[in-house]
Amino acid sequence: MNALQVGWAFCALTILIATALSPTYVTRLVLSSYADLPTTITVGFASAMIWLMLNALSAGDKSLAHTYAWQAGLAITAAIALKQVNLVFFLSLLIAIAAVVLRDKSISFRDIISLSHKFIILPLAIYVIWRIYDVPSELSPVIDVPSGTKKSYLLRRDKEGWTIKGSWPHPYPGGK
Amino acid sequence: MLFLAAAMIPSQWDDLTHWLPNARYLLENDAFPDAELPKSQSTFPAYPYGVALITYLASKLAGHMVDSATALFNILLVVSFGLLVARIAITIAQSDEVASRNGATPR
Numbered sequence: 001m002n003a004l005q006v007g008w009a010f011c012a013l014t015i016l017i018a019t020a021l022s023p024t025y026v027t028r029l030v031l032s033s034y035a036d037l038p039t040t041i042t043v044g045f046a047s048a049m050i051w052l053m054l055n056a057l058s059a060g061d062k063s064l065a066h067t068y069a070w071q072a073g074l075a076i077t078a079a080i081a082l083k084q085v086n087l088v089f090f091l092s093l094l095i096a097i098a099a100v101v102l103r104d105k106s107i108s109f110r111d112i113i114s115l116s117h118k119f120i121i122l123p124l125a126i127y128v129i130w131r132i133y134d135v136p137s138e139l140s141p142v143i144d145v146p147s148g149t150k151k152s153y154l155l156r157r158d159k160e161g162w163t164i165k166g167s168w169p170h171p172y173p174g175g176k
Numbered sequence: 177m178l179f180l181a182a183a184m185i186p187s188q189w190d191d192l193t194h195w196l197p198n199a200r201y202l203l204e205n206d207a208f209p210d211a212e213l214p215k216s217q218s219t220f221p222a223y224p225y226g227v228a229l230i231t232y233l234a235s236k237l238a239g240h241m242v243d244s245a246t247a248l249f250n251i252l253l254v255v256s257f258g259l260l261v262a263r264i265a266i267t268i269a270q271s272d273e274v275a276s277r278n279g280a281t282p283r
Contacts, residue, residue, distance in 0.1 A: 010262060018258030019177075030254060031181050032188045033195035033246040035227045041253045048260060081226035130224055 035082040042079035043089045046072045050093055050119070058106040066115050073119035080126050090123050181247040193219040196243060199231035203241060 019025050024040045053068035076093065079086040101107050186196055197218035202225065205213050209221045225232075227246055234245035 010266070013265075014255065014258040014262045016258075017261045018254045022254070022258070025254065028188065030250050031184045031247045032250075033186065033191045033199070033227060033231060033243075034188065035195070037250045038227060038246075038253060041257045044257055045260065048264065052264075078226065081224050083226075084224055 038082050039079055039086055039089075042075050042082065043086070043093075046075035046079065046089075046093060046119075047096075049075060050097060053115075054097070054100055054104070054107060057111050058104060062111065062115075065111070066118065069115045069118040073122045076119065077122040077126050080123050081130075084127070084130060087123075087127055094120075177251050178248060181251050182244050184244050184247050186243050194221075194223055195227060195246070196231065198223060198225060199228040199235070199246075200241060202228055202232040203235050 024037065029036045049068045049072035053065045053072060056062075056065035056068060072093075076086075076090050079089060097112065101109055101112055186192060197216065198221065201209060201216045201218060201221070207213060208225060209216045230249045231242060231245040234242045234249075
């Protein structure tokens, strides 16, 4: 994108887009420490960068496409570092890219593959690192589960300590 | 908006159960939860610490826990995204204008 002259009208448009025109501007969420708004923004940034990347590829500007691919990768990495379930948005973006490439004959799969590592490796790395660190590193001595079991536990904290309510992908055999 | 966010007192359920306790744990221990460290008081101590890091870093700079750090950061984030969308919209409008001046069909 070219540099734009910033005037009052542009500033007003920006603030309107960020607030009144934004369907995700919910005061209760924005003015809190919730991760919902950062999730919206990082996924939004990543989606815009992917869109610009595909446009650049369609126009034959591979250098610019690689720049946008890095930016998309960094944005979606930040999204996954906010909430583990944001991996779903990342996978949705990959599916969307595949759908666009299938429909748009001006973009070749080879071009996408050649730059895909720039928006795939970092997000996956941050997710895997979180999974390895995960609950058991702190809770294994508490719930008698070996560290690194790669299982998700639904836990409830009460006055007596922790109670395991269930686990995934394999059900927990009994309560504790 | 920034003044409004700065004056906010944490009142939302999840703020009090894990988002702020996770940040407080980082501030008190300068480390992520570990078996060697004191037990976290958070309901979800294993949640990713991306948001908690914002509060942690702001609190380190301030020298005390800044409850509203993420709310302030949210305002900056949402405005930065508005800026991106506005830039894209204006760039498209300008390129369409140039195309129509040259006789091409606008996108």
